[in-house]
Amino acid sequence: MRLHVIFCVSVAVFSGVATVDGQTWHEHGGHLYALTPNSGSWHDAQSQAQSFGADLVTIRSQAENDWLVSTLAPDIAVWIGLYQLPGSTEPDESWVWVSGEPPTFVNWWPGQPNEHLPGDDYALLNSDADDGVWFNGQWHDVPLEGWPGPHYGIMEIVPEPGTMALLAWGATRLLSRRRVGTRSGLPDPAAVGRGDGVAGSA
Numbered sequence: 001m002r003l004h005v006i007f008c009v010s011v012a013v014f015s016g017v018a019t020v021d022g023q024t025w026h027e028h029g030g031h032l033y034a035l036t037p038n039s040g041s042w043h044d045a046q047s048q049a050q051s052f053g054a055d056l057v058t059i060r061s062q063a064e065n066d067w068l069v070s071t072l073a074p075d076i077a078v079w080i081g082l083y084q085l086p087g088s089t090e091p092d093e094s095w096v097w098v099s100g101e102p103p104t105f106v107n108w109w110p111g112q113p114n115e116h117l118p119g120d121d122y123a124l125l126n127s128d129a130d131d132g133v134w135f136n137g138q139w140h141d142v143p144l145e146g147w148p149g150p151h152y153g154i155m156e157i158v159p160e161p162g163t164m165a166l167l168a169w170g171a172t173r174l175l176s177r178r179r180v181g182t183r184s185g186l187p188d189p190a191a192v193g194r195g196d197g198v199a200g201s202a
Contacts, residue, residue, distance in 0.1 A: 045153025056081030113141035
């Protein structure tokens with residue numbers, strides 16, 4: 001599934017978006033992003049991501065955070081891959097990303113995390129409004145089931161080094177050959193097997 005998604009998105013390298021198995025994936029900075037198919041708890045979202053060979057998103061910069069809000073979550077609250085290890089000192093000790101990367105960038109709403117409710121151990125990116133206050137893509141610590149929940153999650157695939165470039169190159173070559181073949185009167189590869197024959201033949 002992982003390579004299937006990467007290849008299909010690489011075919012759309014010029015537009016930066018492709019739909020694979022009903023999911024719309026977006027390319028940004030060499031990574032692939034999509035919303036989970038269904039809403040649910042944080043664990044539900046992570047399980048759905050893993051079924052695509054992905055994880056819930058790891059956010060590494062304000063620019064990435066802003067792009068995610070504008071592209072995938074302009075007016076909703078969504079799960080991200082940040083959670084608090086069990087047994088940590090509340091409210092702000094030992095928050096970790098599912099990817100294993102250290103949280104070198106955080107975007108908490110002022111006063112967050114605050115362990116407002118017991119079990120507020122999961123991060124929600126919130127660009128929704130509450131009582132007229134817009135959260136602008138900042139983060140809240142919330143319970144497993146969400147607040148108020150359920151929520152979709154943002155999935156992320158980080159291709160192995162060189163994989164995205166190789167597949168994008170292959171897709172570009174394929175598209176280029178199809179265009180050249182059609183212009184020169186050579187058979188269109190898409191027509192092979194359909195009995196369309198060679199252009200210009202009797």
